[in-house]
Amino acid sequence: MENQEKKLLDLCEKVVANGQLNKDEIRFLFDCPDELSQLVFDAADKVREREMGNQVHLRGLIEFSSYCSRNCMYCGLRRDIEGLQRYRMEIPEIVKCAVNAEKLGYRSVVLQSGEDPYYTAEKIAEMVSEIKSATDLAITLSAGEFSYRGYKLMRDAGADRYLLRFETADRELYKAIHPDSDYDERIECLHMLRELNYQVGSGFMVGLPGETTETLVQNILLLKTLDVDMAGIGPFIPNPQTPLADAKGGLLLTTLKAVAMARLVLRNIHIPATTAMGSLDRLGRQKALKAGANVVMPNVTPMQLREMYQLYPNKICLTDDPAHCRNCITGIITSLGREVSQEHGHSLKLYSKSTRSKEKESHE
Ligand code: SAH
Ligand code: SF4
Numbered sequence: 001m002e003n004q005e006k007k008l009l010d011l012c013e014k015v016v017a018n019g020q021l022n023k024d025e026i027r028f029l030f031d032c033p034d035e036l037s038q039l040v041f042d043a044a045d046k047v048r049e050r051e052m053g054n055q056v057h058l059r060g061l062i063e064f065s066s067y068c069s070r071n072c073m074y075c076g077l078r079r080d081i082e083g084l085q086r087y088r089m090e091i092p093e094i095v096k097c098a099v100n101a102e103k104l105g106y107r108s109v110v111l112q113s114g115e116d117p118y119y120t121a122e123k124i125a126e127m128v129s130e131i132k133s134a135t136d137l138a139i140t141l142s143a144g145e146f147s148y149r150g151y152k153l154m155r156d157a158g159a160d161r162y163l164l165r166f167e168t169a170d171r172e173l174y175k176a177i178h179p180d181s182d183y184d185e186r187i188e189c190l191h192m193l194r195e196l197n198y199q200v201g202s203g204f205m206v207g208l209p210g211e212t213t214e215t216l217v218q219n220i221l222l223l224k225t226l227d228v229d230m231a232g233i234g235p236f237i238p239n240p241q242t243p244l245a246d247a248k249g250g251l252l253l254t255t256l257k258a259v260a261m262a263r264l265v266l267r268n269i270h271i272p273a274t275t276a277m278g279s280l281d282r283l284g285r286q287k288a289l290k291a292g293a294n295v296v297m298p299n300v301t302p303m304q305l306r307e308m309y310q311l312y313p314n315k316i317c318l319t320d321d322p323a324h325c326r327n328c329i330t331g332i333i334t335s336l337g338r339e340v341s342q343e344h345g346h347s348l349k350l351y352s353k354s355t356r357s358k359e360k361e362s363h364e
Contacts, residue, residue: 068114121150207250263292
């Protein structure tokens with residue numbers, strides 16, 4: 001044990017200093033015994049502090065439609081769930097919600113939905129440009145797969161970022177849990193988003209059925225290959241309404257390790273302490289913020305709609321109004337000795353320079 005601890009400490013020290021981890025080293029860190037995982041979290045926390053500082057960026061999450069034409073096996077919005085009460089917010093309501101988020105001090109919103117045919121790329125582009133005219137918010141979209149033309153329309157309308165998780169880097173597993181989606185098409189979408197100069201977010205779930213340490217290692221390496229600006233990582237939480245109802249689901253500790261590894265390997269990207277982590281453990285988001293995360297995405301969707309957007313069960317904050325969530329999250333962040341950022345929280349990477357210079361201009 002002592003030897004293993006020494007090797008782990010040396011490796012953590014090395015990676016904090018130079019950020020180089022090969023595949024075997026990533027696997028070794030993932031496989032470290034639970035009682036030593038704190039060393040990995042501490043290393044990731046150091047890298048986070050040095051690369052990203054102590055500010056935590058808030059993104060207000062607006063879940064604008066719970067209709068979905070896909071049938072992902074794990075998801076509470078999948079097409080085949082019968083009797084699910086679904087909703088769709090209209091553009092004026094979404095703009096109002098964004099304006100309200102800005103009033104609460106958010107500098108950025110994430111517009112998320114199922115793949116709802118009602119929300120064509122044209123319509124989402126219209127939504128983006130209306131929010132841009134009414135506010136100074138940075139906008140992330142997370143509405144699934146579109147054509148190049150579709151993504152371009154939304155980007156031209158002013159969308160800054162796009163979040164599209166690859167869910168797992170294991171092709172076979174991807175196929176097994178996505179009856180109507182294709183792994184290569186998903187990855188192609190991520191390349192298109194990059195080409196269109198979006199700040200690109202991707203990521204994966206931890207604890208999908210059949211996943212191994214090797215899958216997790218591949219997930220981290222794929223984030224690196226894609227050179228993402230943001231990585232969203234959360235535990236898979238089995239939903240009783242889905243075919244994966246009886247699966248085991250992801251553990252918080254493994255998810256925290258994945259967050260820490262993403263920080264150690266990708267260095268200066270944005271990493272949220274996801275709501276799914278907070279849903280698994282009351283202190284899940286706090287723990288993630290101490291293991292490499294630097295972003296939180298509080299829900300700003302109107303309260304009466306939230307119950308109808310349950311990707312997984314026991315989602316937190318279902319009954320808290322946006323103002324309450326804002327205060328609660330500030331409390332969490334300050335209690336950790338961190339600060340709420342007042343900036344848009346754009347990517348720190350070079351290729352997003354164009355967006356950032358725009359931001360600079362708007363401050364001048
Ligand atoms: N329709 C879009 C965005 C909404 S789903 C898309 O699929 O990209 C957003 C994310 O929720 C998914 O990427 C998936 O990683 C996550 N998710 C869905 N079901 C989940 C579950 N049961 N447990 C944990 N995360 C889940
Ligand atoms: Fe639809 Fe996204 Fe859920 Fe898949 S994960 S069913 S695309 S909302």
